[in-house]
Amino acid sequence: xxKKPTKIKLPKSFRxxxxxxxxxxxxxxxxxxxxxxxxxxxxxxNDSILxxxxxxxxxxxxxxxxxxxxxxxxxxxxxxxxxDAIGKSFGLNNLLLEDLVDxxxxxKVDEFDKHIFGVFKMLYLNPKDELIIEHVALVLMEGVxxxxxxxxxxxxxxxxxxxxxKFGRIRSRGADYxxxxxxxxIVDNYYVVLxxxxxxxxxxxxxxxxxxxxxxxxxxxxLKKEIIRxxxxxxxxxxxxxxxxETEHSLFTKDTKxxxxxxxxxxxxxxxxLTLNREMxxxxxxxxxxxxxxxxxxxxxxxxxxAAIFIPLTFLAGIYGMNFEYMPELQYRNGYFILxxxxxxxxxxxxxxxxxxxxx
Numbered sequence: 104x105x106k107k108p109t110k111i112k113l114p115k116s117f118r119x120x121x122x123x124x125x126x127x128x129x130x131x132x133x134x135x136x137x138x139x140x141x142x143x144x145x146x147x148x149n150d151s152i153l154x155x156x157x158x159x160x161x162x163x164x165x166x167x168x169x170x171x172x173x174x175x176x177x178x179x180x181x182x183x184x185x186x187d188a189i190g191k192s193f194g195l196n197n198l199l200l201e202d203l204v205d206x207x208x209x210x211k212v213d214e215f216d217k218h219i220f221g222v223f224k225m226l227y228l229n230p231k232d233e234l235i236i237e238h239v240a241l242v243l244m245e246g247v248x249x250x251x252x253x254x255x256x257x258x259x260x261x262x263x264x265x266x267x268x269k270f271g272r273i274r275s276r277g278a279d280y281x282x283x284x285x286x287x288x289i290v291d292n293y294y295v296v297l298x299x300x301x302x303x304x305x306x307x308x309x310x311x312x313x314x315x316x317x318x319x320x321x322x323x324x325x326l327k328k329e330i331i332r333x334x335x336x337x338x339x340x341x342x343x344x345x346x347x348x349e350t351e352h353s354l355f356t357k358d359t360k361x362x363x364x365x366x367x368x369x370x371x372x373x374x375x376x377l378t379l380n381r382e383m384x385x386x387x388x389x390x391x392x393x394x395x396x397x398x399x400x401x402x403x404x405x406x407x408x409x410a411a412i413f414i415p416l417t418f419l420a421g422i423y424g425m426n427f428e429y430m431p432e433l434q435y436r437n438g439y440f441i442l443x444x445x446x447x448x449x450x451x452x453x454x455x456x457x458x459x460x461x462x463x
Contacts, residue, residue: 128197
């Protein structure tokens with residue numbers, strides 16, 4: 104039984120009214136998860152030490168050890184005062200914080216004197232195979248990576264598992280490598296999304312060939328819109344990775360830039376797949392219109408053949424339906440049966456003729 108196309112949930116637009124009249128740098132949460140409280144958990148490590156703790160925002164900065172690499176995960180962006188307090192404790196610019204709590208912010212990377220700020224979108228499938236798009240902001244500082252996200256669900260389990268392994272590469276490297284690993288995890292999950300989109304396109308192709316309906320056209324239009332919106336979040340990432348590779352910021356080492364080049368290769372491949380998916384979704388509508396047109400032509404051909412057969416029969420019936428008194432054939436004892444025989448011969452003869460011509 105064919106798999107049903109996955110319904111993709113995409114973020115709605117909240118920006119239209121929520122930011123009207125606000126000054127630049129105003130910390131105003133733009134999103135749908137206003138009930139999510141801010142929770143803070145941290146993992147600190149080096150090649151021989153691994154520690155974890157949960158913290159309140161008021162003492163977060165003091166609890167971070169300067170001798171270890173710190174992965175600080177801040178979940179929940181709706182508490183604007185909390186985000187503001189965290190930003191002040193780490194010396195983050197208000198314009199940065201404004202983008203951080205804006206879940207519709209386009210992916211970007213900004214460099215500051217003491218930190219590098221990046222906004223990305225996590226795309227992943229939930230247990231129901233629905234696509235979820237989540238906002239995530241990453242801040243790289245000396246020895247610390249701050250991760251701001253809306254919910255606990257994310258794509259970072261692989262990174263956390265690697266940190267838990269004592270002899271993993273990530274344990275022996277600094278915060279810039281952790282920053283790379285988190286971005287790489289986000290990018291790798293784009294492949295999962297693209298595979299799902301390809302499956303949906305293939306299912307719709309089968310539907311277009313076999314049983315196109317008006318509902319098929321609606322599915323194709325929805326698919327095109329989803330691909331366009333997904334492309335909006337994924338396509339800019341390639342340029343952001345290139346910018347990180349070319350940066351002269353002291354927070355990034357040459358070794359980490361080499362790993363980022365591998366991520367850049369993935370981004371190039373992903374963008375090519377995105378373009379291909381977009382073209383395929385466009386061709387799906389053309390295929391649908393062609394298929395519907397072909398089916399209509401088949402119907403018209405059948406109706407035309409039927410009409411062509413009945414035209415001579417109607418002509419004969421019309422002649423012998425005239426009310427003239429002297430029509431010799433009307434006096435034949437078997438005239439009625441002879442006329443039916445002519446009807447059958449004409450009809451069968453036309454069918455044979457159409458068949459030989461390849462019209463049937």
